[in-house]
Amino acid sequence: MxxxxxxxxxxxxxxxxxxxxxxxxxxxxxxxxxxxxxxxxxxxxxxxxxxxxxxxxxxxxxxxxxxxxxxxxxxxHPGMDRGGRRQYQLLAKILLGQLSTAPDAGAAAEAAGRNWGGYLVEQIPPPRQPDIAEATQRLNAMMTDLGFAPEPDGDPAERIRLRHCPFLELAEEYSATLCPLHLGLMRGALTEIHAPIEATRLEPFAEPDACIVHLSSRRPNAGARPHRREQRST
Structure with missing residues (x-):
C-alpha cells in the first residue's frame, strides 16, 4: 500500500x-x-x-x-476543525467579479497590486540604491516566489517572459482586472526599491506559453530616494 x-x-x-x-x-x-x-x-x-x-x-x-x-x-483542540475543503478560488472569483464592476476596474486593480508589490519585494536598506542588474534580480525573485516563472527575454532590463500564471483560470476569465493587478505588483516593487527601471506594459498571453513584461529606464531622479524631513517639535 x-x-x-x-x-x-x-x-x-x-x-x-x-x-x-x-x-x-x-x-x-x-x-x-x-x-x-x-x-x-x-x-x-x-x-x-x-x-x-x-x-x-x-x-x-x-x-x-x-x-x-x-x-x-x-x-x-478548541476551535473550528481545520480539515475539509477550501474554496479560495471561489472567494477570488467573488472578489474579482465585484472589483470588475468598478468604474475603472483596471486602475483599482493596479493600485491594489502596487501596494502589495511594495510589501512583497525584498527591501534594500537606505541610502543605497540598486543598479539595473540588482533591480531586475529582485523583481524576478519576487515573481518567482509568487509562481510566475519569469525568465529574461533578450535584454533582462527590457523584457521579461512570465512562463506560468499562478492564477491562470482566473486570468482567462478576468484578464481585464487581474492582469493590471500583476502589472501593479511589479510597478509597486520597483518603486519601493527605488529602481532605475520601471514596468511600462504587460502583454497578457502575448505568446502561447508566456506573457511579456516590458521594462524601460526610469526618467532621471524618479527613482531617487526622497530625503526625509525631520519633524519639528511644537
Whole structure:
C-alpha cells in the first residue's frame, strides 16, 4: 500500500476519534476510546499521536486521585476543525467579479497590486540604491516566489517572459482586472526599491506559453530616494 493510500484510509478512523472526543462530556484515555470505537488500543495510540501532531487533539496528564500513575487523557483542540475543503478560488472569483464592476476596474486593480508589490519585494536598506542588474534580480525573485516563472527575454532590463500564471483560470476569465493587478505588483516593487527601471506594459498571453513584461529606464531622479524631513517639535 502506498503512503497516499494509507493516509486516505487512516482519515475516516481519525475522524471517528475526533467525533468520539467531541461527543464525550469528559476527557478520554486510550482504553476508553478503544472500547467506544471497537478497535485495538495500539491502533488508537497510533492515530492519537498523529492527531496530536496535527494540533487537532490535546493530550495531558490528569491529576491523580489516588495511588498509581496519573492517567493520560485526550480532548479535542478548541476551535473550528481545520480539515475539509477550501474554496479560495471561489472567494477570488467573488472578489474579482465585484472589483470588475468598478468604474475603472483596471486602475483599482493596479493600485491594489502596487501596494502589495511594495510589501512583497525584498527591501534594500537606505541610502543605497540598486543598479539595473540588482533591480531586475529582485523583481524576478519576487515573481518567482509568487509562481510566475519569469525568465529574461533578450535584454533582462527590457523584457521579461512570465512562463506560468499562478492564477491562470482566473486570468482567462478576468484578464481585464487581474492582469493590471500583476502589472501593479511589479510597478509597486520597483518603486519601493527605488529602481532605475520601471514596468511600462504587460502583454497578457502575448505568446502561447508566456506573457511579456516590458521594462524601460526610469526618467532621471524618479527613482531617487526622497530625503526625509525631520519633524519639528511644537
Amino acid at each position: 502506498t503512503r497516499t493510500a494509507q493516509a486516505s484510509g487512516d482519515q475516516p478512523r481519525r475522524q471517528a476519534m475526533l467525533e468520539a472526543l467531541r461527543s464525550s462530556g469528559a476527557p478520554l484515555g486510550v482504553t476508553e476510546l478503544a472500547e467506544r470505537l471497537g478497535i485495538h488500543p495500539n491502533t488508537v495510540r497510533f492515530h492519537l499521536d498523529a492527531l496530536v501532531a496535527e494540533g487537532l487533539v490535546d493530550r495531558r496528564l490528569e491529576e491523580p486521585t489516588g495511588r498509581g500513575r496519573p492517567r493520560t487523557v485526550h480532548t479535542p
